[in-house]
Amino acid sequence: MNSATEDTLTIPEHVPRELVCEFDIWDEISAAGVCAHQRAARFHDELPPIFYVPKLGYLPGAWVPQKTEDLRRILRDTQTFSSQSTMPFAAMLGEHWKLIPLELDPPEHTKYRALINGLLSPNKVTAIEAAIRQHAGDLIDTFAANKRCNFNQEFADKFPTLIFLRLMGWPETEAPRFVKWTHTLVKSQDMEEVVGAVAQIRNYLMQKIQDSRANPVDDFTGYLLNSEVDGQLLTDDELLGYCFLVFIGGLDTVASSLGFHFMHLALHPEHQADLRANPDKIPIAVEELLRAYSIVNMRRIVTCDVEIRGVQMKAGDIVLISTELGNTDPEVFDDPCEVNFDRGDGNAPHMAFSFGAHRCVGSHLARRELRIALELWLQKVPVFRLAEDCNPVMRAAGVFGMDELIFEWD
Amino acid sequence: MKVVIDRNACAGHARCHELAPELFVLDDDGYIATDGFSVTTEAEKLALRSARACPERAIAIASDDKTHGQEQ
Numbered sequence A: 001m002n003s004a005t006e007d008t009l010t011i012p013e014h015v016p017r018e019l020v021c022e023f024d025i026w027d028e029i030s031a032a033g034v035c036a037h038q039r040a041a042r043f044h045d046e047l048p049p050i051f052y053v054p055k056l057g058y059l060p061g062a063w064v065p066q067k068t069e070d071l072r073r074i075l076r077d078t079q080t081f082s083s084q085s086t087m088p089f090a091a092m093l094g095e096h097w098k099l100i101p102l103e104l105d106p107p108e109h110t111k112y113r114a115l116i117n118g119l120l121s122p123n124k125v126t127a128i129e130a131a132i133r134q135h136a137g138d139l140i141d142t143f144a145a146n147k148r149c150n151f152n153q154e155f156a157d158k159f160p161t162l163i164f165l166r167l168m169g170w171p172e173t174e175a176p177r178f179v180k181w182t183h184t185l186v187k188s189q190d191m192e193e194v195v196g197a198v199a200q201i202r203n204y205l206m207q208k209i210q211d212s213r214a215n216p217v218d219d220f221t222g223y224l225l226n227s228e229v230d231g232q233l234l235t236d237d238e239l240l241g242y243c244f245l246v247f248i249g250g251l252d253t254v255a256s257s258l259g260f261h262f263m264h265l266a267l268h269p270e271h272q273a274d275l276r277a278n279p280d281k282i283p284i285a286v287e288e289l290l291r292a293y294s295i296v297n298m299r300r301i302v303t304c305d306v307e308i309r310g311v312q313m314k315a316g317d318i319v320l321i322s323t324e325l326g327n328t329d330p331e332v333f334d335d336p337c338e339v340n341f342d343r344g345d346g347n348a349p350h351m352a353f354s355f356g357a358h359r360c361v362g363s364h365l366a367r368r369e370l371r372i373a374l375e376l377w378l379q380k381v382p383v384f385r386l387a388e389d390c391n392p393v394m395r396a397a398g399v400f401g402m403d404e405l406i407f408e409w410d
Numbered sequence B: 001m002k003v004v005i006d007r008n009a010c011a012g013h014a015r016c017h018e019l020a021p022e023l024f025v026l027d028d029d030g031y032i033a034t035d036g037f038s039v040t041t042e043a044e045k046l047a048l049r050s051a052r053a054c055p056e057r058a059i060a061i062a063s064d065d066k067t068h069g070q071e072q
């Protein structure tokens, strides 16, 4: 999406020249291919702890704090660093709904968030674990005998989509269109195409909400239809905000994480061997992979002038929260680029799912999906590697992703 | 040894519960359901690990003599 116009590149006067990063960080990271995360980690040595980028893909310029401590402080101070209007989707359609609860700040956020915590709690995830296993196993069985698979197409895109549809109570046959919409949203460079997909998703979800109102069933939407905030039932726009968010938050993120995690194992047979021999290490390995291959970059808007680490930010400034950078801070993680399943107790908590009020509500589900995928793959597929004809394409953007992953095995 | 929990700081990561489900009980929403508790000597190490695993630093450890007046 090449809509960054000249004026978005104007650097505000209060930004000191020495803090401006001269290159496009996402282009730089994308160019590093399978070493993207290692490339990003070097920003810690090359750039100031808080630097400024004049643009971010098609998004306007932003501050980029790199230190975990600063990010933690920013994420906790939701009054100064607001989540409101940080996502472009409604605006693309000239509409005013928000992603809920993502684009709300406490105390509003707390009320809306409370409605969905219970739907995705660790216990709720445990209750659907058998179904998650079934989906993962069935998918792997479709290609295990082929000695080769197109990872995104045949597995990573489908798996979270099937779980999502189940969660929403919608038919599995809808999966292809959800996969297609997700692809357009995250990969298309064509603004018109993206707006078209956003409109289609919106219309689809609104239709589902209407159907649900007409014919209430006990699913995600049905539950929300009966939920109240401050004694008021939710509006259609609010329901749309929830559904749209679970859609963009729960599909591409899991698919992308799977891509990086499995790519790592394809490139590191010693790590595969370790997990094949010690499957009980899988949960801790998933945590380490989530840290080393973080994917989410969210934004906050500064509501009043504030100084962080001696850097003056002004009301209206945008701050990028790069979980990749926060999770490779050398002050927090020894050898941050090293993937080490044995970091053990000394390992500081990572921020792949963010800190504070907006902590990923799907984190328990995501973790379980990632663990089960790994566990069943290692059971059903022998030692796998990147296919010789495979040229993975790295995509740095709001959510990082790796395309064109093809694995083979003997 | 005593575990003291700042429930306002809990963001529901549930890392403590993952490590020590018997000690760190969650409510239906997946957030911590206790303000704290005493820990037996055998469970001390586990409690310390769980405290370190909290991304929000909501779990503090106090030795018994420092916690009077904080009986939960």
Ligand code: HEM
Pocket: A083, A100, A101, A102, A103, A113, A120, A245, A246, A249, A250, A251, A253, A254, A257, A295, A296, A298, A299, A323, A351, A352, A353, A354, A357, A358, A359, A360, A361, A362, A363, A365, A366, A367
């Ligand atoms: C590995 C996969 C995933 C990663 C890395 C991830 C990461 C994140 C991050 C970093 C945030 C915080 C955003 C912010 O602070 O602005 C977030 C929020 C959120 N995530 Fe996830 N996520 C994943 C999977 C999921 C899944 C599976 C779902 C749904 C089923 C989901 C639903 C959400 C929702 C609804 C929010 C908004 C929470 C709020 O604003 O209070 N995510 N996620």
